[in-house]
Amino acid sequence: EVQMLESGGGLVQPGGSLRLSCAASGFTFSSYAVSWVRQAPGKGLEWVSSISGSGAATYYADSVKGRFTISRDNSNNTLYLQMNSLRAEDTAVYYCAKFPAQWLVFDFWGQGTLVTVSS
């Protein structure tokens, strides 16, 4: 059974940093690209970032480019999102999600971790 479990969310001040983790199991982690998707309060879902199975290719939404860094540790089946220079508008539930072989849809998701940016 595929499972993805996010952690690392919390309250952080504007300008601060936070690192999210996503522990994956139930599939060959290194064979699949994975992503972060977020949902701000009262808003729809927003794709944040994706990384290839090997970690060699990374992609970011314009809203987080230069501030967020996606990475992965395939030996520990873990995905990360390093978030720097956080803004109030980054407040959201952050989900990790897996792509199937083609990067068209997200076939498995975690339950999310809440990040609140506030003074």
Add this chain to the structure above:
Amino acid sequence: EIVLTQSPGMLSLSPGERATLSCRASQRVSSDYLAWYQHKPGQAPRLLIYGASTRATGIPDRFSGYGSGTDFTLTITRLEPEDFAVYFCQYYGAGRSPPWTFGQGTKVEIK
């Protein structure tokens, strides 16, 4: 950017009734890249439909999707108690920024 607009925002129905949810794209899109998800509070979103009409593994046949061009529909033929949730559509646009966009969701609540 492809903007997906879902309607209605909320649907109040009783178990056993039929639910019809709409997802409209801001421009003509390929049905190959249109998906639907179910999301319950505190749970992981669940892929229901991909390629506009193909059910994902394990999805009951009361869920069906269809559409083309700019208009797509998710239908739940007979609502079960576990179907009351938020449903959102998603599109993959190759070469677009961002590549993956989502509708704002339709909440199906118990009447």
